[in-house]
Amino acid sequence: MIITADMSAKEIVNDLKENYAKVRKLLDEDSKNDPENEPYLSKYKAKDILNNMRDVLYNISESESGLTTIQVNALKGAVLLCIGNVDMETEDLTACEKALKEAEDILLPSALEPEVIILLVNVQNNLGLLWSFRDEPEKAKYYLLSSKKICEDFKATLRMPVPIESILSITTPSEDSVVTDFLVLEKAHTLTLYYLAQVYGSLKENLKSAIYCHVTLRRQLMYKDYEPIEWSLNCATLSQVFVEQNGFYQSRYHLAAASTILDQYETELLASENDSEVYLAKKETFKHRSADVARCWVKYCICLMSASKDRLMSDADNVVDAITDMSNLTLEDDENICGGDVKQLVFPDLDVSKYEEKVGDKFLLTYEDAREVFICFQGWLNKAKDYYRADTLASDHIELIQDCSQAYAYLAFFEEDDERRAKMYKRRVDMLEDLLKEVNPTYYLQYCRQLWYELGEVYSEILNIKLEKLNTSKEKPTPHLLKKINMLCEKSIENYGKFLDSVKDKKGLLPTKLQSDEIRPVISAYVYIGRNNMKRIAVDKNVYLSHIKKSYDSYQAVVDICKNDPDAAKMMKEEYALCQEMVNILPLKINKVENELQALKL
CATH class of the missing domain: 1.20.58 (Methane Monooxygenase Hydroxylase; Chain G, domain 1)
Known part of the structure; x- marks a missing residue:
């Protein structure tokens, strides 16, 4: 595009509009079909057009274009943002930084203008992403916090953003488009918070990272901007982070939210049931990810039993008012992400009580407490095992059986009757030995090592119960009991021996x-x-x-x-x-x- 003296403002804008439309088509559609030997063909074509547009925009005046200075600067920023995106996607990070910084310099002086805000938030988001790629989380945080503040400051003005399409008259302003424009800004802001969650994770500020993850999920629900299965999986994964902080209240809540959204999705899926490949693929994905969420519930139950055991073992005199909701943790909330109250990490319009009622979130004190959690554990375990079967997904199946063995171990800790405790250990023996019969050590040696070692431990536990009974009994030991003790010794030694042989x-x-x-x-x-x-x-x-x-x-x-x-x-x-x-x-x-x-x- 070459500007000539006789070109009208309308013609200049129309040329910019046509070229921008070509760029979007190349980047959004054509690039998906680029040949394998030229994977960036469409992106490089788009970049050539963008460079030409940049030259034009740097050489026109307001009178020539009929646009205001802010509008021209917004167009420059949009073009530079696209160039930076192409450079990032084609892995030219030096050129990417140059384009994005140039865009930021142009846009920052007009940061709170409606034509600029969406572009500037995206520019700073991409700068944050760029420095994350370079493993510089502090620099990434600087740009992302700046993006967050600018967006919040703009929303405080109560003005509505104006996208680049409106400046080029690609879209005609309407009531619906105003709402859409607002949602475009909110989506960019959600992306800022998501990137901040990743950056704080890199900086080992795990609590702040988790809270930003929650806020991201909450906003996705609020603006209905989410894919249900992905959202549920992310929410369930976040629950595991809270468990590590003894935040069982928050962990259970997020697991319940994940399962609730999956239920809603399943209802919609079943309503559209048909024999198409697309439907069958969706159904398979749903089964797979439902099993993954079930595994997160399994881990929650095991962690609650494990933490309860550790607490009783280490602090037997102070077992009444232990905190399981992270309210004892202090959060320096200078970024105003949750009002400093980690108990307020909820999704306001989502009723999750159906799942919260199935299992507690407080530390366990008695066998009955542990049994209730164990029953819940078994339900989720069976759901996960329905998908992760030994004949199709062996590694995952093995891990689920190991989880079951551990759950029995924790349940046995709360059982005071030695005979019943021994039976629980015997259940562990049976499931682990049955599993070893199915597992080929050639392909799953690491798992076999774990199973042999665990069997050595379990047989030793049963042995200790039998020896304690022998030592406390005043009656003469029966030949059967003596034979049982020797058998337990031999089995423990045998399995430990197999473990050691596998290391040699x-x-x-x-x-x-x-x-x-x-x-x-x-x-x-x-x-x-x-x-x-x-x-x-x-x-x-x-x-x-x-x-x-x-x-x-x-x-x-x-x-x-x-x-x-x-x-x-x-x-x-x-x-x-x-x-x-x-x-x-x-x-x-x-x-x-x-x-x-x-x-x-x-």
């Missing part, structure tokens, strides 16, 4: 230096094997001697690991000291038994 090389040797995440389980496994060998009951002294020697070998293995690896010795200081002591004591015991056996032969 083909020659049966441990690595010279264990990985940091292997140190604790490997050393713990050896310690348990050492203890359980000593717990085995043997009438025959030769068998008894072999048990002591195997125990000694296990303790010696720990000593050898810690001698060769200072990190292991530091991490497992108590276990190392215990094993050193046992390595000194057991040879004396071995020598004594050997002498007794020798005397019997004489």
